Amino acid sequence: MAANREQHESTMMTDRLVVSIWLGLLGLTGVEVFLAYERLSLHLMLTLLMGISFIKAGLIMAYFMHLRFEKRSLVLTLVPTMIIVISLLTVFFPDSVRLLQMRPR
């Protein structure tokens, strides 16, 4: 616990950096709401909104959850695992397009 505390103290984020990240996240949320009212195709809209959401998630994990300041072995254990397993979950997704196009009309 003492080691953890010493490590955290050495990498503790300044309040100014934290507020900057918070403002950035609020700004990106504003961009998302703006995009939602633009007349774009569903696929383009989905791509843009998910892209921004991944940037926001990255900022939260890196700074708020402190992952940027953790040891690389922890990052390399958690992040690739998460990405690979979530990617594997999407293997079913193309079936939704098949369902849409092959539905009896």
Added chain:
Amino acid sequence: MAEASEARIEDISVAEWGGGSLPYSVGHKKLGMWLFILSDSLTFSALLIGYSYVRVASPSWPTPFHLWPTIAMASLMTFCLLSSSLTMVLGVNAANRDDRRAAVRWIIFTLLGGVAFIFLHANEWRGLIAEGVTLFQNPWGTPLFGATFFGLTGMHMFHVATGVLYLGVMAVGVSTRRFGPEHVEICGLYWHFVDLVWMFIFPLVYLLSVKMH
């Protein structure tokens, strides 16, 4: 010979992955929370991908959300969660400076952000239920809309409510010196994760269902 053997055992035990040191340089409680977050992120991923699946597969998915009140309130809820994440980081920083009074104050602000989120969300649910949206039917046609909406947002709200309880316990524990900085940081990890999940629910469930004029 015996001395060499002892020295060898000592070398192994302090080596990385030898069991005598922390290979990730984090305590076991924090590592446990990270593993919980990893597993919970898969639960939410499955729900979000399932939602996207039925949405794409449905030829007439409803887009019933007006700017006022739904999108405006959902944006306010996002603001509440993001701001509570900010106060949580400030609480963790205060706990690491051993400034317990400031840490408790920031944790309580975080808790209030969570309570505001739950209040706004419950109010939104009340409005939708009054419009006739239930788990199995809604006025707009596709019955799965209600099931996926309440399933996803309900699961998230359950996590927020759990987080609010966790923060309450943490505030009391820090003020009575029962919990230290590491506990506050672990609690913060959970709270930020709840915030992170909302960053995907908000665009997928709300912003892709806005009613265009």
